[in-house]
Ligand SMILES: Nc1nc2c(ncn2[C@@H]2O[C@H](COP(=O)(O)OP(=O)(O)O)[C@@H](O)[C@H]2O)c(=O)[nH]1
């Protein structure tokens with residue numbers, strides 16, 4: 001039984017990087033870039049949060065971190081690409097396009113981190129790097145990007161340059177969470193341009209789409225999140241969208257951010273509102289103006305603050321939850337987070353990104369090598385060999401092809417194939433479509449059954465070349481999976 005080079009991918013990538021450094025030893029710039037790639041292999045995954053201005057990127061980043069570290073106003077600093085890394089102590093460093101890095105004062109105001117650029121215009125900065133002690137940043141460094149408004153503005157250009165650079169400067173992010181309020185044409189073309197890069201071409205494996213500000217769908221009606229999930233489901237099944245990203249989830253970032261940072265005083269104010277006769281409160285919540293003018297319950301200043309933190313939908317939902325028994329801030333917070341869709345996004349990020357860390361890292365590094373190998377037959381050969389030899393990349397390409405409908409397999413077989421290729425997560429049990437707690441013996445049995453099935457399909461005379469090739473890849477995936485199970489015993 002051949003053993004796919006599953007855990008060998010990172011060492012092999014490291015070897016290719018070292019070869020490239022050796023081959024380019026006379027070019028200090030190239031060597032520096034490649035050394036950077038080498039270090040990057042050991043760092044957490046880099047996940048960029050992208051999308052149009054005001055899509056809710058910074059808010060969602062805060063929800064993921066669980067603290068308000070990313071400014072959500074329209075200040076100068078929101079126009080700079082900002083990295084949030086796990087660190088022992090809070091630290092902010094400004095990296096100008098020219099000159100040495102400059103540390104900034106770490107200051108908090110009203111529960112939020114304040115990033116004051118000391119008068120430096122955003123145009124003069126390459127990036128800001130914030131070190132922040134946070135559990136969630138240990139698995140992934142999160143990168144907040146300025147919005148893409150139209151592709152002609154300077155800020156947008158910076159984001160595009162960061163996410164979708166030319167061949168000379170390979171991508172800095174290993175994966176992307178793309179926020180969109182609805183799928184616009186501009187969103188689709190951006191996703192496409194991000195996708196079409198060198199290594200592991202035409203794969204959507206490193207992109208997850210989020211329908212953001214989901215609570216605002218249908219003007220914040222109580223069933224907004226249900227509608228939003230329905231839209232996400234539709235996008236998930238749309239062939240174009242499936243070819244562009246791994247998954248689509250609906251998230252109300254504001255609800256999640258506030259849920260994770262709720263205060264006692266906010267719960268108290270909402271409890272007061274929940275005491276207002278229901279019809280009256282419902283009527284007040286029909287518009288922002290009516291709500292601000294409302295005379296029952298908390299004063300206008302408090303209402304204003306609640307609107308900023310919860311939005312109309314969040315206030316209505318919180319009042320309902322409190323009436324139904326969410327008597328403590330913690331109980332309310334839990335409910336808000338669950339209903340926001342944040343947990344589902346976290347689950348998707350864990351299965352699609354974190355479990356594929358090695359693969360995504362290797363992909364970024366090989367993109368970098370590919371950009372310097374031109375004219376070097378030997379190096380190009382090494383990259384080529386790694387790409388052709390590593391079964392993970394083959395799986396990735398096939399998954400992308402299946403998702404875009406380019407492989408003519410019967411529907412049931414195609415669905416099984418996507419699962420086997422790691423579409424829902426790369427653990428053997430998940431690939432085999434078994435429940436998470438399925439005993440090892442059952443996994444092995446299912447693995448052999450799948451292997452047999454794909455071997456038979458591989459010799460099905462009705463299948464053309466593309467489908468047959470796909471079956472052979474799946475046979476190899478089953479073999480690798482069985483080897484993994486054997487190894488784990
Ligand atoms: N109702 C609602 N408002 C949101 C949500 N996420 C963000 N916002 C608001 O939208 C505005 C822009 O958010 P921000 O995170 O700064 O967007 P960015 O420009 O993409 O970073 C802010 O006023 C947020 O409070 C959400 O899920 N629901």
Ligand SMILES: [Mg+2]
Pocket residue numbers: 057058059071072078144145146
């Ligand atoms: Mg922002």
